[in-house]
Amino acid sequence: MSTIARSGEKADVKLANIIVVALLGAALIFVAGLAQSETLHDAAHDVRHAVGFPCH
Amino acid sequence: MTPPMMCVTRSDSPATDMLQRLLTSALIAGAAVGLIAALLQLVFVQPVLLHAELYEGGERTHFVAPSGPDHGAEADPDATAPADQGHAAPVPQDNGSAAGAPGIGFDAPRDGLSILFTIMVYAGYGLMLVAAMAFAENNGQKITARQGLIWGIAGFAAVQMAPAFGLAPGMPGMAAADTTTRAVWWVATVVASTIGFWLIAFGRNWVAFAAAIALVAAPHLIGAPQPSAYAGPTPPELAAQFAGRAIGVGLVSWTILGLFAAWLWSRSREA
Incomplete structure (x- = not known):
């Protein structure tokens, strides 16, 4: 677990952490916006239209 | 923990x-x-x-609405098929230009x-x-x-x-067009545009800028999936x-x- 400070600056955020956060974000967007499950689609219907996701 | x-x-x-x-x-x-x-x-x-x-x-x-003032419905003396233009369905009164939106x-x-x-x-x-x-x-x-x-x-x-x-x-x-096809285009466009804008923001040479322009433009040059007919x-x-x-x-x-x-x-x- 080495998070090394770079030349006295702030410590870098580990790439693995960044990837976890990005994947979590992508998963949320997929479920809310793109997944074509009937139930999800009906529940998120208005939002998908309003946010401009491809909907029916 | x-x-x-x-x-x-x-x-x-x-x-x-x-x-x-x-x-x-x-x-x-x-x-x-x-x-x-x-x-x-x-x-x-x-x-x-x-x-x-x-x-x-x-x-x-x-x-x-057949009597719409701006649809030119009166001015079709030489219309080829005047009788069967789909007026069979009963037309509700508040149709056509009714502009009252639900509150x-x-x-x-x-x-x-x-x-x-x-x-x-x-x-x-x-x-x-x-x-x-x-x-x-x-x-x-x-x-x-x-x-x-x-x-x-x-x-x-x-x-x-x-x-x-x-x-x-x-x-x-x-x-x-088909929802899945549009979703694929949507995701591809978002990914390409994100990388493109990243390169514009942080790129340091003309190769990066050229790649950025290509990435941002490509989805639109390829074209989004469109419906075969405008029938909405x-x-x-x-x-x-x-x-x-x-x-x-x-x-x-x-x-x-x-x-x-x-x-x-x-x-x-x-x-």
């Missing part, structure tokens, strides 16, 4: 701690902006959508779900945005709240404006208003998201 919400005591592992800070800043920013976006949508976008549904469900019909109301279950899902979408955007900010910082960039505004606008351009250039936000009942029952006036408002609400929300995300992340990072 530290309880997830106890941020006062620092855990031993700096990596876990940093993950927590990333998640906390992103989710708080995303949830707050999701709520703002949901309210803006309910006030400005939802009434247009409900109005469109009246046409989708057939309660109102568009463009069938701003609140349908608790329906709009409650919308608020929930808008928060979810913007939480997702927030996570992606903070992840990108942390990545940029690792590469020597500084993130301040003020710069967050630009990050937000760039996020809007990549995730909402770029796909809308090919697939404008559409209302229920509009003709459209909704009036184009409403569709235009819907698209404009959806995009406008997106710009406002994304800009605030950039501000909040950068502010919270830079604060929690310094702490």
Whole structure:
């Protein structure tokens, strides 16, 4: 677990952490916006239209 | 194991701690902006959508009034098929140019779900945005709240404006190509535009800028999947208003998201 400070600056955020956060974000967007499950689609219907996701 | 919400005591592992800070800043920013976006949508976008549904469900019909003053219905002496133009269906009285939109109301279950899902979408955007900010910082960039505004606008351009250039936000009942095909184009466009804008922001030479232009332009040169025929029952006036408002609400929300995300992340990072 080495998070090394770079030349006295702030410590870098580990790439693995960044990837976890990005994947979590992508998963949320997929479920809310793109997944074509009937139930999800009906529940998120208005939002998908309003946010401009491809909907029916 | 530290309880997830106890941020006062620092855990031993700096990596876990940093993950927590990333998640906390992103989710708080995303949830707050999701709520703002949901309210803006309910006030400005939802009434247009409900109005469109009246046409989708057939309660109102568009463009069938034979006596419409501006449809030129009287001036067709040499029409080839005057008799069978589909006037068989009974025409409701408030059709055609009826412009009364449903008022701003609140349908608790329906709009409650919308608020929930808008928060979810913007939480997702927030996570992606903070992840990108942390990545940029690792590469020597500084993130301040003020710069967050630009990050937000760039996020809007990549995730909402770029796909809308090919697939404008559409209302229920509009003709459209197959949903899966459009979803593939949408995701590809967002990914290509994001990389493209990243290269414009952080690229250091003309190769990077040329690649950026190619990536941003390619989805639109290839072209978004379009319907084979324009047969939707909704009036184009409403569709235009819907698209404009959806995009406008997106710009406002994304800009605030950039501000909040950068502010919270830079604060929690310094702490």
